[in-house]
Amino acid sequence: MNDYEAVIGLEVHAEMLTQSKIFCGCSAKFGAPPNEHTCPLCLGLPGVLPVLNRRVVEFAIKAGLATECAIAPVSRWARKNYFYPDLPKGYQISQYELPICVGGRIDIEVDGEAKVIRLTRIHMEEDTGKNIHDQHGDASLVDYNRSGVPLLEIVSEPDLRSPAEAGAYLRKLRTILQYLEVCDGNMEEGSFRCDANVSMRLRGAATLGTKAEVKNMNSFRSVERALEYEISRQTDLIRNGERVSQETRLWDADREMTRSMRSKESAHDYRYFPEPDLLPLAVPEAWIAEIRATLPELPDARRERFMREYGLPPYDAEVLTARKDVADYFEAAVRAHPNAKAISNWVMGDVLRVIRERKLDEALVIREWPVPPAHLAGFGRLIDDATISGKMAKSVFEQMLATGAAPQQIVADQGLSQVTDSGAIEDAITAVLAANGAKVAEYRAGKDKLFGFFVGQVMKATQGKANPQKVNDLLKQRLAS
């Protein structure tokens, strides 16, 4: 396999999270009953005309700035002409020459190696409707709710060299778009879609081999698997002296292979021309500056800062910054109680676990936390100043989850404060030693194992509230004498 290298470029279509569609005032929300979110415009009725949603442009600029693209001061709309039932006008309004964003990059890391994947362009276009097969199998049913939903098309240069790199690229791109709240990145629901262009060439060759386009990959795993298959398929062909056809292939997830699309017509001639119903899009510098000022700290920068500022290890920083809302949550808690590592452990452990269990992570932005950051901070403080023992902590956490009460409240109500007062512990030790004279003698005679027994007894006598460290220290002293 090593004499050939894979050359992969990815085309991602990301549905933008606007309220309304790109050219009409219909809702862009996913999941409505069929054709509820339609109007003459997104149905392509006679006489309709598009009017551009300003927020779509704002989101495109955001995405471009976040990936270091150049934002075109003037860009154009174009018609892409073809016939298909889910394309109501018989053309899609897209951008062809002069897209809104050009150039740009996405940084990835695979097996510890950093790499820059260049972007060719980002442009805006409208989504199509959806076809489904009817039950009888002789007709197709079309739902145009999705027709006119705004899309960002992000095209990478063919800089990717492996399925793993492709996976890393997609994950990074998705995280960036989620941080920007431009797209929710849900591949299964179709709001984040990926097509791949794959070709093989001899390692070190300058020219590109014939590429195949691969479609119908519905998850990151599918993308990686499909690319693995395609690389293998193409390599075999080349080794056998056969040629790779330039074609479109569909990933068949059930049979784990790509199949050539049998298309009745010859290659598409989209006959692109400038959209006469829309004016060229002018984007003034002032607007770009305004949008730049609203950009959040991006994932990579935030991860770096977490390591630097909080001294967190790379793994923690990665997990905590995978979602912007989790990163915000973490920082809010740490601001209130500056033990970053401890907070990090609790967030990565119990907090995220509950979030996953309660499927709160299905939202693009978690708004209601099972444990508010202030409570987590308070909780951390109670542990760190030994008000509660490590053992108590678990129970207090469960109660915070169950009741939503502040940890200080729970501890006070139930008198769970750790007993740290030496006097009280001494009294308990006295009572225990007095009640277990024989065992004391055995211990002093050399049966060290009995120490645990005495600890247990003291803990029991203090309803588990005694500070274990103090118990250990004092018991040792008392038993030694």
Add this chain to the structure above:
Amino acid sequence: MAITREAVRHIALLARLPLSAEEEVAFTEQLDHILAHFQRLDNLDTSAVEPTAHIAPMATPFRDDVVVNQPDPDAWLANSPARDGRFFKVPKIIE
């Protein structure tokens, strides 16, 4: 020849306009005649001329990102040649 019968057949397919043999011949002749007239444009040197993108010079018009349309699927489906509940129905699409 400004256009061949072959080309006419090809664009008829692109445009989803099937032509009978007679129509193909007739259209080829007519289109050829018309396109021959258009060839006079080649007499003009337009290398330094910007194509007209839009007539009306003005700032890009926008709409606000607000949902203004109420659901009214039955109104829009009313003209549909074939429907299945709230779906538009078409002959099966073969991938």
Add this chain to the structure above:
Amino acid sequence: MSELTDLTIAEAQRRLRARELTSLELTRAVLARLEATDAALHAFITRTPERALEQAQAADARLAAGDAPALCGIPLAIKDIILTKGVRTTAGSNILANFIAPYDATVTRKLRDAGAVFVGKANCDEFAMGSSNENSAYGPARNPWQRDRVPGGSSGGSAVAVAARQALGALGTDTGGSIRQPASLTGIVGLKPTYGRVSRYGVIAYASSLDQVGPMARTVEDCALLLEAIAGHDPLDSTSVPRPVPAYAAQLGAGIKGLRIGLPKEYFVEGMAADVVNGVRDAVRQLEALGAVVEDVSLPHTEYAIAAYYLIATAEASSNLARYDGTRYGLRADRNHGLLDMYQQTRSQGFGPEVKRRIMLGTYALSAGYYDAFYLKAQQVRTLIRRDFEQVFARCQAIVTPTTPTTAFRIGEKVTDPLEMYLSDIFTISVNLAGLPGLALPCGFDRGGLPIGLQIIGRPFDELTVLQTGYAYEQATPWHDRQPPE
């Protein structure tokens, strides 16, 4: 003939406001005339008498209350390429034979809100493609001056309705001359506004960068009144221009003393009917007598306009008409041979030969390998044509030309040679390419008694000068008083 149907919009307005007349009376008269004449003239594809009477009654209520806009109660015809909610709208095509418009075009809505009365949908060439109304799937409309002749197109039905007094005014659309040419062939007044002056929302698109809706009526004043009612920015049309609408009608009488008018030499060519040439030259002398200063000018790229137009318009049309595929509305071919077959049979049965021809031309102009040579080239030539006008308008305030090379030809005379039909658009077509306002009005009759039309072209958004010039000429001449024979 009932005198009510002879009323101009301006006169009817006055009488309605003075309560000398009700809209119901007026509308009944118009509908009766329509009923009596349309079997022969075929100006309408769909007539809407019941709705018209309802609208008339509502208009009368508003007139009585004293709160009536300018066009309240006025019976009008709407070209069948403009959507009218709840009423069949066919675009003159078989493919929309059963299409009931689910919404109003903006121009329709404006007129409806103003209380106008719609008597029916006017006949037109299919998808506005044609210069004679012979491309209508519903049969040709007939010129009321001589019924074996064309009224012109594509707004033929609108022109006939006005000329034959079946309505007091009409809306047409103009992409390459489709208001001005039929206006001139039927002896009425028609205006194509500056591109962007009037909303295109709800107007079935032929060529998006060229289409405009405009008024057609018997007098310049009536056109001004109609224009005021329909012009203005529309947020639903991204190509409509946010400029205020002047009060055209109130300023018509300014006169044209000292007005500098250009007469382009390229508009007097071989193959024009002698009577047309003479009629226009007489009109020019009349304009001079009214105080205008006429000078010879040149629009050197005129001979390339037809080629540029028919490449751009057909390219845009080929794309605009892709939506007519039997999926969501309109005709669907009744066979069961799969999706591709449905598309093909629907479009094959639904479109007439001229539409097919233009779709193919346009598809070719955009196709791989030909885009640069055809479409792009045409758009560059378009820029040259616009510059020609800009240069002339640096010195002149208006340009005067004939509207058509001949008067109305016979039905069937030009159908065999599409190119010949295209070439007859030569005087109107540059105006669309440059997006300028153009008015057509009667300037005489040929020896056969057929109307001759004069065209006045203006600077962008200067409909006022164009209308004032037309008004001055009209008021000094008898043409607008002549009527077609019964």
